[in-house]
């Protein structure tokens with residue numbers, strides 16, 4: 001099953017809508033609560049990263065009986081050093097973003113922890129693609 | 139008598155009500171006993187079962203277990219002592235406050251919150267909230283505090299005390315005067331316990347009139363003290379909003395009103411909020427002061443309880459510690475609940491592949507349904523009709539919009555009329571100048 005969501009950079013009010021929707025879908029599909037939790041956490045962090053760091057983005061979700069695959073594509077500044085970005089605590093969040101309570105540099109590490117596969121590709125000045133997979137069966 | 143007005147269907151937070159054959163029907167596995175339907179029913183068709191009062195006489199020791207909200211129902215008419223004396227006159231042999239165990243519970247709950255990694259810990263006090271989490275927020279079930287609520291803890295304590303005085307267990311009857319339906323279900327079908335210690339239930343609205351009659355008829359002179367309240371001020375206000383949260387260490391939040399709770403739990407489930415240690419969640423606005431069986435106004439009741447908590451006389455900190463020791467000795471090993479299990483109402487099928495097929499069908503149906511949630515199909519929303527159809531419990535022709543479309547090709551208007559009658563009953567289509575009208 002395939003779903004798509006749009007994300008607007010800077011729109012913190014609506015950040016979390018996609019993860020909320022996906023949570024509902026996974027509940028209806030009778031996915032185990034602990035696994036739903038992992039998906040929602042990873043997706044929420046990815047969504048917020050687009051809102052906080054990029055201009056706009058799209059989220060593509062594919063659900064199969066054994067796994068969920070998520071692609072978050074954005075148009076934005078890109079990430080110059082992915083390895084550095086992955087380090088816990090690393091953040092380039094602006095003061096405005098920090099005021100919103102984000103910018104601890106924990107988003108990407110948190111995604112890694114909660115997913116079974118994760119990949120980031122990015123072109124500086126163009127955008128970023130974050131892909132992850134979570135197995136739905138324990 | 140239910141007239142199929144559908145008011146209840148529209149306010150049910152778990153979409154547990156459907157209308158068919160001109161009457162409301164309950165989907166039991168979705169019901170959380172919050173009582174929202176009871177509040178809006180214009181014909182009082184929804185009643186709350188209670189045990190027959192005369193059953194108290196089957197026991198030699200007849201204990202009335204009263205919540206402080208009962209006392210809040212008589213802000214100007216009766217003192218605590220008068221209420222207690224009235225209950226004794228009515229046939230009970232003693233009166234004990236539900237909140238008797240609260241001081242001990244505060245210790246246990248703080249211990250639990252300190253040691254439990256699943257934050258925020260959600261209070262197990264309100265049974266409607268426990269059920270809400272089970273059916274609608276299954277991933278948060280492990281956050282519910284596995285600590286028995288004061289009602290059960292107090293009941294166990296009373297029993298233990300009487301038994302050690304040499305009284306046979308089958309001579310003890312403990313009767314709870316309840317402000318709500320949720321507590322009744324929690325007693326009859328407890329979650330996290332095999333059996334409740336409560337013998338029977340008496341509804342607040344039933345006993346209220348009787349107490350008032352005793353007091354008004356002057357049978358009890360004010361000031362007569364057969365009963366002395368043993369509660370600390372903070373025990374007294376436990377059932378009110380912030381009653382729990384103000385006595386738990388760490389960052390605590392108190393939220394009352396079922397819709398407010400749902401809104402907040404969505405955020406908790408998405409991990410959008412962090413750093414909260416404890417959540418006091420209550421289904422009713424103004425917590426138990428707003429229980430559906432309370433005859434009085436919830437704001438006045440809450441105010442009255444807060445006021446009299448300041449006047450609790452006999453209490454001192456020195457009396458707490460021996461009491462807590464006694465609680466620990468008697469019920470210390472009974473203060474926990476067994477793990478709770480989720481009972482998700484949202485899943486479309488146990489089997490994921492089948493659930494996916496059903497979801498695809500629901501999504502396809504939603505392309506055709508108008509999305510205005512008018513309820514004329516007898517379900518609370520377009521989505522719920524779509525889900526009912528996919529589960530084999532409904533049909534597309536229930537939707538008036540689709541009916542109009544179908545009437546243009548294959549559906550005979552008299553058939554479509556029959557379909558509407560099947561949902562709303564014959565009488566809905568007859569002139570009726572006496573139907574209850576809901577004033578907003």
Ligand SMILES: Nc1ncnc2c1ncn2[C@@H]1O[C@H](COP(=O)(O)OP(=O)(O)OP(=O)(O)O)[C@@H](O)[C@H]1O
Pocket residue numbers: 045049050052053054074076077078079085086090091092093101102103104105106107108109128
């Ligand atoms: N979609 C993106 N576009 C551009 N830069 C990004 C994107 N996602 C992450 N980054 C960069 O990677 C850094 C680390 O991201 P991470 O999510 O771990 O932390 P954060 O967003 O800064 O803070 P937190 O997620 O804890 O609120 C960010 O500060 C930012 O520089």
Ligand code: SF4
Pocket residue numbers: 172263264265266267317318319320321420421422425426427428429430
């Ligand atoms: S808040 Fe109190 S009265 Fe209302 S449902 Fe919960 S326990 Fe019952």
Ligand SMILES: [Mg+2]
Pocket residue numbers: 045048049103106107108
């Ligand atoms: Mg981030």
